[in-house]
Amino acid sequence: MGVSAFKAIAASALAIVAATSIASAADLAPRYTKAPPAMVEVWNWTGFYIGGNAGYSWGRGNSDVSYFNTLTGVPIVPPAGxxxxxxxxxxxxxxxxQIGYNWQSSNWVFGLEADAQWSDEKGRGVFSCAATLIGGPCLPGLTFLPAGVTGTSLAVDSHLEWFGTVRGRVGILATPRVLFYGTGGLAYGSIKTTGALAGVTPAGIAVASVASNSDVRLGWTVGAGVEGKITNNWSAKLEYLYMDFDSFRAGTFTLAPGSLISANVDTRFHDHVLRVGLNYTFGGPVIAKY
Incomplete structure (x- = not known):
């Protein structure tokens, strides 16, 4: 074999090696794969929750007073004025x-909630059993009218000390995070009534007495609200409730034995409650793939 032939064979070998290297390099090029699906959080309303609230209440009391003779029990018919x-x-x-449980079905949310509230709601009513020229039925035993005496007076202070409700809730989701709902059920509360009765004895001497009575009353409530998810566990709400405790005997107050007059107080109480609240729902978030 001559030198020229050897050079030709060597050049051909080098060309084959170079081509093989290029093909191998092409086989090692990076391969692209499809990215995994995104993980999306689903807003879930089902579960137990607990929370706190604060607000203001606009209540209204209406009281009627009837007087009677303490000794005989005979009703007293107050004169004009x-x-x-x-x-x-x-x-x-x-x-x-508050504490409760929600159950979500599609865009509907059903639930049961109970709450207990401290209250600073107070009010006062003032009443009188007017005197006549010689005293009259509102000043038993008095045969003359002392100067400045206008009869027997009664001041009634009412205080809703605490209350609570047990209610059902039905709502619809305006968005996965915003719930509009209606609610209603049982209301209960402690109403303290303090009566200050003032009059005169048959001898014309001023006399007064103060007494208190607390009564736990049952009633009913209805309302509506909106609640929004902050996270899957935390939510905030704005809620309105109307409560009605109907009529009840708030107390009996007397001046005996100084004066034989007593007064029964019958009261009806209803309330408007506006409050904001924060709830924590137990359980982890729901994750879905898309």
Whole structure:
């Protein structure tokens, strides 16, 4: 073999090696794969929750007073000029907590909630059993009218000390995170009534007494609200409730034995509650793939 032939064979070998290297390099080029699907959080309303709230309440009390002779029990018919009925506002701040359970079905949310509230709602009504020229039935035993005496007076202070509700809730989701709902059920609360009765004895001596009575009343409530998810576990709400405790005997107050007159106080109370709240729902978020 000559030198020229050897050079030709060597050149051909080098060309084959170069081509093989280029092909191998092409086989090692990066290969692209499809990215995994995104993980999306689904807003879920089902589960137990607990929370707190605060707000203000605009209540209204209406009381009627009837007088009777303490010794005989015979009703006293007050003369003209007497004040036997009065309405008064019972407004104040409220604060408390709630616990409940929600169940979501499609865009509907059903639930049950109970709450307990401290209340600063207070109000006063003023009543009178007017005197006549010689005293009259409102000043038993008195045969003359002392100067400045206008009869037997009664001031009634009402205080809603605390209240609570047990309610059902039905709502619809305007968006996955925003719930509009209606609610209603049982209301209960403690109403303290303090009566200050003032008059005169048959001898014309001023006499007064103060007594209090607390009564736990049952009633009903309806309302509506809106609640929004902050995260899947935390939500905030704005809620309105109307409560009605109907009529009840708030207390009996007397001046005996100084004066044989007593007064029964019958009261009806209803309330408007506006409050904001924060709830924590137990359970982790729901994750879905898309």
């Amino acid at each position: 007497s004040i036997l009925g009065a309405g008064y506002d019972m407004n104040g701040a409220i604060a408390g907590g």
